[in-house]
Amino acid sequence: MNKINIAGAGLAGLSAAISIAEAGFSCNLISLQPSERAQSVLAEGGINAALNTMGEGDTPEEHFQDTMKGGAFLADPNAVEGLAYTAPEIIEKLLAIGTPLQMDGKDVVLRNFGGQKKKRTAYAKSSTGKVIMTALIDEGRKYESSGRITRYPHHQVLEILSEDRICRGLKILDTYTDEVQYLSGPVIIACGGLNGFFPEFTTGTVANTGDLAAELFSEGVEFANLEFIQYHPTTVAIPGKRMLISEAARGEGGRLFIERSGEKWYFMEELYPELGNLMPRDVISREMTRVLARDDCKGPVCLDMTGISKKTWEKKLSDLREEIREYLSIDPAKKPVSVYPGIHFFMGGIRVDEGHKTSMENLFAAGECACQYHGANRLGGNSMLGAIYGGRIAAQSAMKLEHENYEEKPSYHISAEEKQELYVSPKSAAALKGILADSLGIIRTGNDLNKGIERIDNLLKDNNLTAMEKKRILLGKAMILSALAREESRGAHFREDYPETDEAYRKTTVSRMGDGIEIYFRDIPERRESHEIQN
Numbered sequence: 001m002n003k004i005n006i007a008g009a010g011l012a013g014l015s016a017a018i019s020i021a022e023a024g025f026s027c028n029l030i031s032l033q034p035s036e037r038a039q040s041v042l043a044e045g046g047i048n049a050a051l052n053t054m055g056e057g058d059t060p061e062e063h064f065q066d067t068m069k070g071g072a073f074l075a076d077p078n079a080v081e082g083l084a085y086t087a088p089e090i091i092e093k094l095l096a097i098g099t100p101l102q103m104d105g106k107d108v109v110l111r112n113f114g115g116q117k118k119k120r121t122a123y124a125k126s127s128t129g130k131v132i133m134t135a136l137i138d139e140g141r142k143y144e145s146s147g148r149i150t151r152y153p154h155h156q157v158l159e160i161l162s163e164d165r166i167c168r169g170l171k172i173l174d175t176y177t178d179e180v181q182y183l184s185g186p187v188i189i190a191c192g193g194l195n196g197f198f199p200e201f202t203t204g205t206v207a208n209t210g211d212l213a214a215e216l217f218s219e220g221v222e223f224a225n226l227e228f229i230q231y232h233p234t235t236v237a238i239p240g241k242r243m244l245i246s247e248a249a250r251g252e253g254g255r256l257f258i259e260r261s262g263e264k265w266y267f268m269e270e271l272y273p274e275l276g277n278l279m280p281r282d283v284i285s286r287e288m289t290r291v292l293a294r295d296d297c298k299g300p301v302c303l304d305m306t307g308i309s310k311k312t313w314e315k316k317l318s319d320l321r322e323e324i325r326e327y328l329s330i331d332p333a334k335k336p337v338s339v340y341p342g343i344h345f346f347m348g349g350i351r352v353d354e355g356h357k358t359s360m361e362n363l364f365a366a367g368e369c370a371c372q373y374h375g376a377n378r379l380g381g382n383s384m385l386g387a388i389y390g391g392r393i394a395a396q397s398a399m400k401l402e403h404e405n406y407e408e409k410p411s412y413h414i415s416a417e418e419k420q421e422l423y424v425s426p427k428s429a430a431a432l433k434g435i436l437a438d439s440l441g442i443i444r445t446g447n448d449l450n451k452g453i454e455r456i457d458n459l460l461k462d463n464n465l466t467a468m469e470k471k472r473i474l475l476g477k478a479m480i481l482s483a484l485a486r487e488e489s490r491g492a493h494f495r496e497d498y499p500e501t502d503e504a505y506r507k508t509t510v511s512r513m514g515d516g517i518e519i520y521f522r523d524i525p526e527r528r529e530s531h532e533i534q535n
């Protein structure tokens with residue numbers, strides 16, 4: 001029987017691999033970089049679960065409701081229900097494999113995170129991703145030694161092998177030796193978000209190039225909600241990328257202000273008295289853009305963390321303070337830090353159903369590359385959870401398949417011509433980024449989006465584009481077309497020409513490569529009455 005192939009070894013890929021190995025199946029775990037270098041390691045502030053250890057009466061149902069509301073009701077409620085109700089068990093499992101989350105005796109300590117009224121975010125200072133990944137990598141090693149997980153680190157997944165719209169396996173390139181290999185069997189894609197489309201503008205790693213997503217799009221795999229890009233309000237430009245100042249800083253008392261008529265104006269607290277600085281990220285990013293444009297205000301917007309107690313800095317945020325001192329030469333306990341919204345998360349991606357099946361048979365997707373759980377906007381702390389839970393669900397679906405035995409083709413050394421077609425020049429990457437950034441900003445207009453499409457069509461006229469450059473540009477075009485098709489404002493998608501939310505658009509935007517790029521809308525499933533949670 002063929003092994004299940006997993007493309008990507010961050011939280012989603014590792015979670016899928018461990019679920020497969022625990023169930024007695026075997027898998028190949030393929031990744032461009034080893035797990036230790038996946039973006040998941042960068043995750044800072046925490047992971048959500050309604051553990052109710054802080055005496056606030058929190059429940060999974062409230063976690064479900066907050067996630068649906070945060071996502072402006074675009075997520076599949078049945079999938080979100082599975083996520084929220086399984087979260088406490090996922091934390092228990094992470095503890096059982098030795099993840100050092102912040103504890104108070106036997107209880108997990110929870111912190112506040114945006115868009116949620118109750119403390120629900122488990123953490124390890126500001127290095128939550130690192131400690132969870134370390135524990136999962138170690139857990140995976142147990143199964144590597146027994147042969148249930150076979151690692152292919154430093155391997156690039158080039159394409160999906162398919163026949164009659166059924167996925168039969170993968171083609172991979174050893175980036176050290178240039179050997180191309182074929183691996184047969186079902187495939188779970190866990191290749192992370194589209195950060196590589198936004199070099200310098202994103203807090204994520206551009207090692208997640210987005211090339212595999214572009215390849216799948218060109219194969220006709222459906223993508224969903226590509227217009228929804230999360231801008232994190234508190235990022236700082238450093239060479240090559242944006243540094244994140246975790247939402248935990250605001251969760252622990254950090255306050256945003258701008259100078260208005262010579263005085264500090266804590267605008268979020270005045271405009272949103274209930275949640276203030278902990279409003280969802282899209283709302284804060286938009287308000288920052290608006291106050292910066294006001295005549296009576298003088299930028300930049302600053303994050304004031306000077307009121308955070310010494311004990312909180314030491315116990316909960318010492319690594320964040322260290323990072324800010326190191327990169328910005330500012331002690332945030334003494335001086336406010338200038339912050340700007342930056343691209344942080346992609347709510348859209350490969351369209352999957354509740355079982356994480358894509359539109360292609362035998363092909364699954366999980367983690368940030370997939371569109372599930374977050375709707376029009378993601379709540380902080382929900383993506384690590386979504387990656388772990390989604391990886392598990394995708395694995396369960398893949399294990400239910402009747403596995404056939406496909407023959408594996410012989411390997412070969414990649415030719416210079418084939419390699420050239422995979423190349424993406426810095427010039428082409430920069431041109432695409434410029435267009436996407438101009439069109440898909442925090443505040444969008446039909447005019448800007450149409451201009452973006454015109455510019456993309458001009459880029460596509462270049463006869464010297466490599467195959468990969470062309471595929472990336474086409475996926476970029478689908479992002480802009482999705483934003484143009486959604487003539488309303490919802491979650492992270494704000495149209496100045498359609499500022500209201502329109503119930504008629506409470507649908508998933510689907511994009512697919514047919515003869516050209518097709519954009520259409522799909523209904524959101526209703527919540528089932530009797531809840532059968534998959535886990």
Ligand SMILES: Cc1cc2nc3c(=O)[nH]c(=O)nc-3n(C[C@H](O)[C@H](O)[C@H](O)COP(=O)(O)OP(=O)(O)OC[C@H]3O[C@@H](n4cnc5c(N)ncnc54)[C@H](O)[C@@H]3O)c2cc1C
Pocket residue numbers: 007008009010011012013030031032033034035038039040041042043044045046047048128129155156157158190191192193203204205207208209210211212244344345366367368369380381382383384385387
């Ligand atoms: C700075 C920062 C802080 C964050 N903080 C939080 C937080 O506090 N809480 C939270 O919930 N979320 C947080 N997030 C988001 C969260 O980290 C991610 O959404 C999540 O970790 C994504 O996991 P993943 O497994 O989908 O992808 P990743 O961890 O990005 O892994 C992708 C994998 O795919 C591989 N890959 C990519 N392309 C290919 C290819 N062509 N061939 C082979 N392999 C490939 C990569 O090598 C990697 O192994 C944060 C993100 C950032 C950037």
